Amino acid sequence: MTTPTLITVAPTGAESTKADVPALPVTLAELTATAKECEAVGASVIHVHIRDDEAKPSLDPVRLRDTVVALRESCGLIVQLSSGGSVHDPEEARLAVLDAQPDMASCTMGTVNFGEDVFLNRWEFIVELHTRMRDRGIVPEYEIFDLGQLWSLARLLDKHGLPSGGHVHVDFVMGVPGGMPGTVEALVACKQALTELPAGTTFSATGIGRSSLPVLLGSLAAGGHLRVGMEDTVTYAKGQPVEANSQLVARASGFARLAQRPPLTPGQARELLGIGV
Template identity: 70%
Template sequence: MTGTLITVAPTGAEHAKPDVPNLPVTLEELVAEAKACEAAGAAMIHVHIRGADAKPTLDLRRLEETVAALRAETNLVVQLSTGGAVTDPEADRLRVLDAMPDSASCTMGTVNFGDDVFMNRWEFIVELHGRMRERRIVPEYEIFDLGQLATLHRLLDQHGLPAGEHVHVDLVMGVPGGMPGDPETLVAALRAIPAGATFSATGIGRTSLPVMLASLSAGGHLRVGMEDTVSFARGQRVRDNAQLVARAAEFASLAQRPPLSVDEVRPLLGVAQSN
């Protein structure tokens, strides 16, 4: 690759607003962060939303409002999380697609998630993959452990290519219970990625920097954001999501793979100009 796709994941479902006061949880906060991150080099935004109580929600009306606002105020590729919180039922997670984002996450298996379990049954994965294809929503296949790449091969072999006909994988590394966030594990994962696929890598917490550097060196793309880490450096909290995006953009430029524009990312991923 001659450039780098930078995805920002600004909120997530794990951090509580009282613990992380600068976490963007309202629509106004999210849109402001998105605009700043686009200016700093991001081309795609991975979105979790919060309710009026600042807790995670999959409320369809809020999701639709969020997609509309991000499209009105930015040019970013809008990707909704179908993972939600680990307690969200499958029906609610499937209904996320009714908000018609450009892209959505599609996790390839069940994984221990700290003290919780992030459940993704095979039948649910197949249903999610099929509904995305029907709606022309481009999936990002989330991989939390190496065995989930075998599930991805099984899915593609049995149920065909996704909407856009390009496979893009995000390696989520460093989750307690999932694969480690180190270069050795990233290299092992790359041996099992489908031929012709592109990949991003996400390092959770203190693994964010080693995963970022390993991904760039291996020709991969980057996901950063306060969903994944709220520490910028030892003893230093993240100021905002744009700070993380700017660092990723600087590293990508130093690697002579500068950030890709949104107009370059859409054909790369097979994302339509609008849904």
Template identity: 80%
Template sequence: MGNTLITVAPTGAEVGKRDAPALPVTIDELVVAAKECEALGASVIHIHIRDDEAKPTLDLGRLRDTTEAIRTATGLIVQLSTGGAVTDPEEDRLRVLEAGPDMASCTMGTVNFGDDVFLNRWAFIVDLHTRMQDRGIVPEYEIFDLGHLAALERLLNKYGLPAGGHVHVDFVMGVAGGMPGTVEALVACKAALANLPEGTTFSATGIGRTTLPVLMASLAAGGHLRVGMEDTITYARSQPVESNAQLVARAVSFARLAQRPPMPPADARRLLGIARVG
């Protein structure tokens, strides 16, 4: 089944500093987290950014500065979130691509997100996909529900393969309103990949208490992993996460136990079809 591509999602847009004091919210804090996680075995960093008050933002200047800082300090693949916060307008989410990341997320449908709605209209998805094709940015297709895979099949059939030619998806599991973080849900999603281009790969993300079941199921099913404080702020019952490195270290230990050690960034670039060497 090969080595394991490990993505770290260090910040997100939902968790606040008050709830997770270790959350990296400044550029310097993100760089420190990136370096620590790369040293342990991460190869991709999925980035959300915060403003000077630690609130979610899609400020283009700060996105560019963050991208450049991570590239200067590490060899990680820089993947920017085009999801932002659920309240961000479409034009700001599209503008994320102007920061020039290696990768960007592309969520494949609308989903209830706790008490909110994460809106992803079909026209917006098409616009995001085709702009990434034009710019040579490799997408990670984010799948919050089984029907999103059918939407991805429709997208690829009508608008062609992504930049780099390789299709990679991330199953985001355990969001209140999306698919559950269970083995059964992951198996159903993997089965649906048969309708996508040959060689399609997947990562899986378990939110909150679904982190470990999803992590172990993904490894057993030949998938890859995404971990980080965007998705998990409790390491164990009544034990707050100390750092993103702590979560990456746990993922690495499980990957090695499964005899699928972490994939170096250079190998991850080849797998994902990212032209930039480092």
């Protein structure tokens, strides 16, 4: 197997606090520096959540636009904004994320229990998000938290057409309390279900917390791609906090090379995902 590996870095997220995780990049300067460091060691996509002046999760439209511009000026990574924000953000604010004109945005394919909270994604909202992205030339990454969400995606594409660029790419988010487990068995089940989707569909896999390494290795073995970052795990090894997002990207790149599936460059990733088509 020699298919190169798409590596996405998710550096911040909306769950961890700066007080608890001092290395978390929350300012624009920290985020752009992180992007450059991660690109240098093998990332080709950056999945972005932003924070306000108090380091709290934000969907402020001005900050989002400034972030997209700054990332494009400082690195070559594909800029993927989260349309999820935090679990408390209203639908209107989540849809408005697209006004910042990123290269990509996430599109979560269903409602899921998220720890003690509920991450709500109504069918009508999913359709609106998918349609707006297609109309604006923004490529979606369909986030899959549970197996049935792949059938929801098949229904979406059947009723509302292919995304911008024509290529379907999904990310299996595994190990969230309330979603599917971060196990190789669950990953294999998800891969088998991809037969319901258009030919050529690609997948990445994200392991939350202690499931990060099993999911990473399983995805590489199954021909999938990788997402790593401090949004998903803040521990590099037992008792060892992550020092920087580039540490996680470098480890993923090293495993990809050992599997004879070296990291894609941002340019190669754009071609794979249909960005700019």
